[in-house]
Amino acid sequence: MGDDRSLGWRDALLPLLMLVVAVLEAVAYGPPRLPLVLAVEALACALLVPRRRWPLVVAPASILLLLGLSRVGPAVDDLAAPVLVMVLASFSLGRWLLDLRGLVALVPCYLLTVLGVERADGAPADVTDVVFVAALLIPPYVFGRVMRTLAERSARLAEQAELLSRLQATVRDDAIAAERARIARELHDVLAHSISAMVVQASAGEELVRRDPDRAATAMAQVAETGRRALAETGRLLSLVRDDHDELGLDPDPGLDRLEELLDQFRRSGLEVDADVEGPVLELPAGIDLSAYRIVQEALTNALKYSSDRRVRLRVRRSVRSLVIEAENRGRPGPSTGSGLGLVGMTERVSVFGGRIEHEFTRDGRFRLEVVLPVETADV
Template sequence: MDRCRPPNAIDWLLAAVTAALSVVEELDMPTRVPGHSHPGWWITAAIAASVLVLLRRRAPFAVICLYSPAIAAALVWSGEPVTAWQFFVQLLLLFTLLGKVPTRDRRTVAGVIMTAVFVGAMLATSPQPPGAGDVAIALGMTFMAAGAGVAVRRHREIAVQARERGELLAREAVAEERTRIARELNDVVAHSVSVMVMQAGAARLMLRPEQLTEREALHVVEETGRDAVEELRRILGLLRTGAEADGLAPQPCLARLDDLVEQMRGAGLDVRLSVEGDRVPLPPGLDLSAYRIVQEALANTLRHAGRTSAGVTVSYRLGALELEILDEGPRDGRTGNAGEQERGQRHGHGLIGMRERVALFDGRLFTGPLHDGGYGVRVTFPLASRAVPDRVAG
């Protein structure tokens, strides 16, 4: 992937610094080391090395293959002592290679061998015979560069694995939520089809004896409906697991929010429920999804904020159903804050389930920390214009 990326700002800066320092060092060489003039072609080599530094991450092995043998041969052939920039560039290229190529790769072995040859040439062309301390420093710095490269590569691999694991968990969570939604909507559809079958049967019994064509048509509707219900029950059997396998519990809806509020109060969450506007009949699937969203939002509040206050507002607007669940944030001495609460909810299954349910009915979802503390969930579902208002009692 790095071969497709152009050099970034750090690469350009490092190359510019390398070019500047190497040229200055080469020009100052006769002053620092009497008797060694370092011919002018070394300046050209220094500039070329800065270009290799710029390209090192795009082709680390090719760059070190160009640099190490060339500089080592030039040192031995000219008899000139090594300069700091030459050693620095070698360590930088070794660090880059080991930071991108696995340790047991042949390119890594070749890079280490070329670095060892370079260090040997550096010590051999030293103005004075190198002592044990000089050798130890050179080897120590080489090992530090190599170790840092390996550490960076392993850190990058761990980060990639963690990201892939997180993506896998997110996909599993989405699949789990979609299965749960499908299971619940399957119940709704099966019930609706059963009602249609019963209505068709009742209509058939009310026909006159001479209405044979109508009777036969309604009979076909009944048989087709029964087959559809049977198929839905088979699918439902595949989707159900564990305690849900009996399927006897009625599906919840917004009309049962009072029961949910009482359950949350019993768990320590102070919940206030408010219903605004004129209630309209909702599609069963949307009604169920709206209830689940409120349920999940309150469960997340209890999970992340503890015993606090929360308000639930259900608003029936013209052509829309709006849900608003707001809490006041932790107030029981927890060290968490709204940001931590947001992170906990954002990476949990709760928000994934909300998103899937809202997307299923072309709604809009907003979640996030509130300006005055706490956390908010706001959902808007579009409603069909054919819905007939029914004044909310009380």
């Protein structure tokens, strides 16, 4: 974690402004040897341009150079511009050095400044001179150290935020991959069932082709219909499978015919479910039926985890062209503590069938989910 020490025009901006102030002040003050005074102040300002790259060299050199003003003209405390330059030099020792070498370099500068004030006045230095020089050099150094600490902390937080972002992306990608693998296994079972049905229907048609041509034609039509469905499921399966190391699931694939069983399961877990089912939801293509069940299952799981009153309103309705699943529950106050992976899984399922998913928090603090799965394209 290092600072960018390359020089730019911003490094010269502040010393240049200080030089302008110094020139205006010196011209107005009119000290003897004005050109020499201006030259000393200009050199002191120029030394601070590379203060970020070589602070241990240029900052003390700038302070010591200004202390020489008392030999050619006004004392350090007679003008304001040299004080500003010394403040910037002290700040640079604290801001741009990693360790305490800046403090070590500041101590002799402090002592020499106190002696310089004494020689300019022609009287011994007293407590006020010591306090004045300390107030001139120490606070800027401390402020520089604080600025460096804050900058380092900010850089660490930025690195941690970037690392966390990468970790979240990795977790999200893993969740998507796991959900795709799960969907692929389930669609594999649907596809295997369709092919088995085709084999049985084709065998029956073969036996009936001579004895009962009409029934044989009906069997062949069923084979063609099942084949079209299997072809659609095959396309979805191939779009999901990313490797050949998946293990096949052995449990029967659930569908909306087991919806009541699913609702009872969540009710026993303490979730109050207000369910409303409209239309022939039991007459769905196998892939849509399975995904609809999983989406309802995930929606109820989210409600059980995050609903503030353990209540959810579920609506499943079937139209000619689509199946719509809606779930609504009251969210918990404050920021969400969920990972969002459940929504990732639902989004993956919906995208397989070219559907649509929307979710939002309403103004009254309720979480609303709507999933639309096209039904007519599932049979093509």
